[in-house]
Amino acid sequence: MGIVARQSIISSVFLYLGAALGYLNILYLFPAYLSETEIGITRTVQDMAALFVPIAQFGMTQSLIRFYPQLKDNDSVKSSFLTLVMLLGIAGYIVFFVLFSIFQPSIIDYFDDRAAAVISYIPFFLVITFLLLIFNLLTAYSNSLLKSVVPNLLRDVVFRLVVAMAVVLYFMGIIGFYGFFVFITSSYGLMALFLITYLMQQKVLRFGFDFSFLTAGILKKILAFALFSLLGTSGILVIGKIDSLMISGMLGLELNAVYTTVFYIAVIIEYPKRAIHHIIFPLVSRAFASHDITTVAKLYKQSSINQLIAGSILYIGIIINIDSIFAIMPKGDIFEAGKYVIIIIGAGKIIDMAAGINSEIVVLSKYYRFNMVLLALLAAVTIYLNLILIPPYGINGAALGSSLGLILYNLSKYIFLYVKFGIQPFSIHTLIVLFIGAISLFFSLMVPNLGNELFNIIVRSGLAVTLFGLGILILKPSPEVSELISRYLPLLRKKH
Numbered sequence: 001m002g003i004v005a006r007q008s009i010i011s012s013v014f015l016y017l018g019a020a021l022g023y024l025n026i027l028y029l030f031p032a033y034l035s036e037t038e039i040g041i042t043r044t045v046q047d048m049a050a051l052f053v054p055i056a057q058f059g060m061t062q063s064l065i066r067f068y069p070q071l072k073d074n075d076s077v078k079s080s081f082l083t084l085v086m087l088l089g090i091a092g093y094i095v096f097f098v099l100f101s102i103f104q105p106s107i108i109d110y111f112d113d114r115a116a117a118v119i120s121y122i123p124f125f126l127v128i129t130f131l132l133l134i135f136n137l138l139t140a141y142s143n144s145l146l147k148s149v150v151p152n153l154l155r156d157v158v159f160r161l162v163v164a165m166a167v168v169l170y171f172m173g174i175i176g177f178y179g180f181f182v183f184i185t186s187s188y189g190l191m192a193l194f195l196i197t198y199l200m201q202q203k204v205l206r207f208g209f210d211f212s213f214l215t216a217g218i219l220k221k222i223l224a225f226a227l228f229s230l231l232g233t234s235g236i237l238v239i240g241k242i243d244s245l246m247i248s249g250m251l252g253l254e255l256n257a258v259y260t261t262v263f264y265i266a267v268i269i270e271y272p273k274r275a276i277h278h279i280i281f282p283l284v285s286r287a288f289a290s291h292d293i294t295t296v297a298k299l300y301k302q303s304s305i306n307q308l309i310a311g312s313i314l315y316i317g318i319i320i321n322i323d324s325i326f327a328i329m330p331k332g333d334i335f336e337a338g339k340y341v342i343i344i345i346g347a348g349k350i351i352d353m354a355a356g357i358n359s360e361i362v363v364l365s366k367y368y369r370f371n372m373v374l375l376a377l378l379a380a381v382t383i384y385l386n387l388i389l390i391p392p393y394g395i396n397g398a399a400l401g402s403s404l405g406l407i408l409y410n411l412s413k414y415i416f417l418y419v420k421f422g423i424q425p426f427s428i429h430t431l432i433v434l435f436i437g438a439i440s441l442f443f444s445l446m447v448p449n450l451g452n453e454l455f456n457i458i459v460r461s462g463l464a465v466t467l468f469g470l471g472i473l474i475l476k477p478s479p480e481v482s483e484l485i486s487r488y489l490p491l492l493r494k495k496h
Contacts (some may be wrong), residue, residue: 005257013384014153017156018157019156019268019345020162020272021156021160021161021164023264023268024160024164025160025163025164025496026260026264027261027264027325028329029164029167029168029263031329031330031331031332033168033171034109034159034332036254036257036258036288037117037253037254038177038255039116039252039257039258039261040115040117040118040252040255040256041117041121042181042184043244043257043261044118044248044256045121045128045181046128047244047260048125048245048490049125049129050132050237050241051237051238051242051245052125053132053133054128054229054237055230056089056092056093056096056097056133057092057133057136057137058091058092058230059090059225059229059230060089060226061136061229061232061233062225062229062233062363063085063141063222063226063229064082064137064144064194065143065281065282066285066363067221067225068081068141068144075299077208079208080208080211082141083207083208083209085137085141086207088226090133093129093133095384096129097126100126101146105284107122109247111249112250114248114249114251114252115252117253118248118253121181124181124184127185127188128185128188133154135154135188135192135195137196138151138196138456139151139155141199142195142199143282144282146282147202147204150195150198151165152231153196154191154194154195157193158187158190159188159190159191162183162184162187162190163184163187165183166180166183166202167180176399178370182246183239187259192302192430201337220380224302225368225395228368228369228373229368229372231372231376231387232376235357235372235374235375235376235377235378235379236375236379238379239375239379239382239405239409240402242386243259243382243386244256244259244260244263246333246383246390246398247259247398251390251395255394255395257340258289258334258337259341259395259398259399261335262335262341262342263341263342263345265325265342266318266341266342266348268318269311269315269318269350270311270349270353271314272310272311273352280299280303280357281360281364283295283299284299287299288364289372293423296423297421298422300358300417300423300424301425301427302356302478304357305478306478306481307353307356308353308354308355308430308433308434309472309477309478310353310372311350311353311354312434312436312437313440313468315347315435315440316468317461317464317465318342318346319346319441319445320444320445320461321456321457321460321461321468322339322342322343323339324453324454324456324457324460325446325457326339328453328454337395338395340396340399341396341398341399344396344399344400344403345399345402347403348403348407349406351406351407352410353389354425355414356377356425358410358414358417359371361421361423362416362417365420367416367420370416371413374412377409378412381400381405381408382394382402382405385400385405386401386402399491429478430477432475432478433472434466436467436468436471436472437474439467440463440467440471441464444460444463444466
């Protein structure tokens, strides 16, 4: 098994273990032991940090992944390039800190009416932003070395374990809510510290100061790419996170608690994409470096059909079990107000999954500026959609605005890649998967209430997986999935 397949599988295991921990935290521990206001504060501060990190790091993570494979095989050059990226990232944070301090009164005014409680926790946001910046830069470096497993373990598993521990300590009265935030903030530092230790143990974390390789032309390319990456990554995070902040400011922390909680249920759909993103990104970069468009087109099609298969079965599982999920979770009657948020966001995620690795291809091509500018424009469109949809439709309007922005983003990239490279990810197999999904969803929804919510989930999910799996096995829309089934099905038969 190749390094890509092996690390993808391991990363997927950590990703879904982390998802299980995330579900435990957000769907059980948070609703059971935190008030809606406290949940709203927690999500708002963390979403603010996630939103502003790309601004603070000035596009350095993407620059590291793009240019590192192109460096000549010289330890001195590579270690000096790492030093340059880290220094520029830290400098970007200093500029961000100064700008934030200048505009802080306006930010406070925005939250002062309906979310005043969040203002006291802004210092935590600034610390979390810095710690995330360091962790993201080191994660990008690890991914460039095809060492993605440990960063995924830290982000998806260790961090969520620490959060669960913090909730339990708060519930037991050992720490207060302020101490709870100290605990969570410290966990970001713990991730960065562990990753530094791991890279040092691997003897790959070396800093150099020989910048002779850094000609004016190379520096100009790096800074230009960083600037457009800043626009692009800021745009995608605005599309994904601005709804949370706008809900807090426009509707209040309590409704943001509902929105962000149910939003987490929907984003499980895109976890398979996250699992392979950090591995595929360097591969696409190397393919472009060798002008191998054939490999790029192959990865594009494979990612589309396989992500659609994985996303479809997850979306079906959510839709057929949505009422049972609310019936089981603490304060489910309160969070059930976000039922249609799940359906709307999930539909947007399915389209995003079916679009494959379009972002990676555009970003790593010579046309990367298009993706960055497009993201900035769509971020503005998303903010506009939220402004006009949230007042009449509340959190459902925020979900609709985010999903529409995501759909427009993917449609634009689809057209662009087809025009510029003559490649597109869809085929008759795409329709086959959608047909299998529709049949599986229809018959699973026909299962009556069996009187026990856990039993309802098991029976409906079992039927959906069986119907969907048989459809994929018989019609074979994906060679990779068919090969995977063929490899492991004999092992299952032997056990029986």
